[in-house]
Amino acid sequence: MGQFIISVGREYGSGGHYIASILAERFNVPMYDRNMLDQLAERNGIDAENLYKHEEMKRQGLHRTVRGHSSSVQDSIAQLQFNFIREKAESGESFVVVGRCAENVLRDNPALISIFVRGEEDAKVERISRLYKLNRIEAKAKMFRHDKKRKAYHNYYSKMKWGDSRGYDFCVNSSLMGVEATAEALYSMLSTYLKSKEQ
Template sequence: MEQEKKCIITITRQFGSLGRPIAKLVSEKLNIQYYDRDIVEQASEQLCLPVSQIDQLEEKAEKATRNGFMRMMYPLGTQTSAMQNKIFEAQKNIMRFLAERESCIIVGRCSDFIFAKNPKSLHIYIYAPYEARLENCVNTLNLSEAEAKRMIQSVDQARDQYHMHYAGFLPNDPRFKNIMIDSSTFGTNETADFLADGIRRKFPYIFQK
């Protein structure tokens, strides 16, 4: 894409709202790149953190819950605060590089804060009622009901704390969002259709039919 024909879509989400698969679907429908946890792994490599160390952290997460969702509670791993700050700065630079290169969707990582002042950005928040999230965790993510309840509480709290620490506002703050959508209203695919259509309307010079 030409430099003037790029956009940055940031997506933050509640745990269990299926925001991640929705974001992937939107990227497929728009034919643009999707970035999520791979940004953190790239940052860790830049800082010369051994890949084996990342693997060990994920293995510990797998043991904590059989589906490995515990890693979502620690977006930067269980490193020290100083290391987390270094990783945050590294991943921020990676996100800016990726956004400068091409249109993309970036999930989480305070991307809404990092690109808040970019005129070519659109910020989306995906949420759902508690009962819908609980059902998604059990039926789609294959968690037990007890695990689902614990993860919803723990991951939401961790994401809120992380976002408040680095961005200075909560991920669901409407002052920093352009679109806030309940994914249970339409379901995964139709929510992705709705968002993709909204993005096309926002950036018609990029997504011409």
């Protein structure tokens, strides 16, 4: 099988991260999410906690840009992650990447298959309540807060709008079949697609 890169964008509570981890496991390839910050911190001699505070956030306040370099810490971390994704793609490695505008960063790469996972509000709130031991009101607030941040980040750094089906190869509602069954259906579909590319 040739190189393939699966990018997974997701609504908070949709199980998109878990689906990405199942796909990485089934295809036996690495998954990059927040863990890329640990590698970047080690490579650049930075404390990873400082990176975690600002990841997947758009630029805050007023900052100068000089010769294409921004003084914004959010911009710097975003660009570090985008370069990391490009570097992994250029190395010929197959992998799964969660978020980080990967479907935009790698949009011209023929190995890319982009997925967006959404879900019904009730199902997402139930999942968040269960995972984080929150009541429904707290879970709903957490969901809106995270989605607002993700949308702002994505739309700041990408040409396509977050969650717009035209920007992805596959858009799926994980509430219809449940998270595990959605992951298996995607695995089956992607396997068929990758095999067809080889013929």
